[in-house]
Amino acid sequence: MQISDVGLLANKLFMKKTLQFLLGLLLLPTFVFAAYNDATLGTSVILSVNGTSLVVQGSSVLVQSITVGATTFSVEMAAGSLLKVVNSSRRGFEIPAVGSVLIDIQCSAGESSVFLSNPAGAADATAVVTVSSSVCDTINPTGGGGGGGGGGGSSAPSATPATPATPTVSPAAPATPSPAAQPSPVAQLVSPAFNRTLSVGMRHADVKALQQLLNSDTATQVSSSGAGSPGNETEYFGLATERAVKKFQEKNGLELVGIVGPKTRAALNALAGIPASTTPTLPTPSATPSPEVQAVSPVFNRALTIGNKGEDVKRLQQLLNGDSETQVSSSGAGSTGNETEHFGPATQKAVQKFQQKHGLAQPGDPGYGFVGPKTRAKLQELFGSSASLTPGDFTQSVATPGVSPAASQSQSVQQLLEQLQALQAQLNALQGQ
Known part of the structure; x- marks a missing residue:
């Protein structure tokens, strides 16, 4: 036999063995690679385990051997081996954790x-992967973990997130706001007739009643211990109360603003079983101003904002x-008896409290902290109705005794200029949002 014939026969035998090897990969439920780097598992290979298909991903996968069983597959990994399915x-x-194999399970x-990876220089190890019959929980990437403990730490998160499946049942509770018609014994003891807007920074008995109602439901508790917790409610509306209000709003399908406005008050009253028709609408206390306040004219003929000065x-x-x-x-400055003619940040905050209390504006609304037509109308409504000027007037329609018409006209022009500046400031603030 000639040398060329020998070479041809060797090539044919090699090709035959290679085809048999590849055919074995595709047909047999169990397959083994002879030695590390003798073969590269391509991305077209599909492993069938526990009735589902596992697709190999990546440009190439280097492993020493893979054994496929009914519900598991084991990977024998030399140093530098890697596999992703x-x-x-x-x-x-x-x-389970094994050797130095890094394990990364994602869902x-x-x-x-x-993803399995055995770092360079590590000892050979065999990782056994069990394929569950149930779907995984949607979680953030778990990450693998350095050394034998890393692999175990990676597999644990895939089992632990079985508990987050429970929260998906609790959101179904929004369909349960109807049980709100059956208040808890704690809620029944609390007066839920909230007739004012409540927000961060406020102190009032209503805040304590609010916290008590929120604490009657474990899903909306203000705090689990300390101030604000059940039995330790306070009259201060802080950040913990705001978070609890947002939880309540989310549970009842309301906008998450953290402020107890008309819609949230209605939901709270419904929680305590009070018909909506019996709920007071607006706070009545401020309808009876003190004698000192009654002596102050509530008529404002211009818009007021930060930077304005005047009586x-x-x-x-x-x-x-x-x-x-x-x-x-x-x-100090701005307190009762020490009022000033300067509209600063403290005055703006007080205006915002007034607007929130009477449902005129909320944080983020146009005109929040700005004394415009609606706010001026509310001031006049609450603190006096005898004045003849309307809140929308922009000019002085009543002659000032002892002031000449020319001076009065000049004063009106000055007021108009101030109003234009205030409006421009508000426009700039809106454009900057």
């Missing part, structure tokens, strides 16, 4: 995957100080 049916994976809305700013501060919930300041 993906399952579109989102089956769960369980892998998303569209697929589940497992109308001082009157505004006096009116706001007539209600403890809208005070400009508790001491």
Whole structure:
């Protein structure tokens, strides 16, 4: 036999063995690679385990051997080996820690995957992957974990997130706001007739009643211990109360604003079994201003905002100080008896409290902290109705005694200029949002 004939026969035998090897990969439920790097498992190979298909991903996968069983597959990995398989049916994976193998199990809305890697220089190890019959839980990437403990730490998250499946049942509770007609014994003891807007920074008995109602439901508790917890409710509306209000709003399908406005008050009253028709609509206390406040004119003929100066700013501060919930300041400049003619940040905050309390504006609304037509109308409604001027008037329609028409006209022009500046400031603030 000639040398060329020998070479041809050797090639044919090699090709035959290679084809038999590849055919074995595709047909047999169990297959083994002879030695590390003798073969590269391509991305077209599909492993069938526990009734689902696991697709190999990546440009190439280097392993020493893979054994496929009914519900598991084991991977013998030399140093530098790696393997990644993906399952579109989102089956769960369980892998106990082994050697230095790094394990990364991930679960998303569209697929589940497992990545195995044995670092260079590590000892040979065999990782056994169990393919679950149930789908995995949608979780964030778990990450693998350095050394033998890393693999175990990676597999644990895939089993632990079985508990987050429970929260998906509790959101079904929004369909249960009907049981709100059957209040808990704690809720029945609390007066839920909220007739004012409540927000961060406020102090009032209503805040304590609010916390008690929120604490009657474990899903909306203000705090589990300390101030604000059941039995330790306070009259202060802080950040913990705001978070609890948002939980309540989310549970009842309301906008998550953290402020107890008309819709939230209605839901709270419904929680306590009070018909909506019996709920007071607006706070009545401020309808009876103190004698000092009654002496102050509530008529404002221009819009007021930060930076304005004038006697109308001082009157505004006096009116706001007539209600403890809208005070400009508790001491010093702007406090009761120390009102000034300057519209600063403290006055703006007091205006915002007034607007929130009477449902005029909320944080983020245009005109929040700005004394415009609606706010001026509310001031006049609450603190006096004898004045003949309407809140929308922009000019002085009543002649001032002892002031000449020319001076009065000049004063009107000056007021108009100030109003234009205030409106421009508001427009700039809106454009900057």
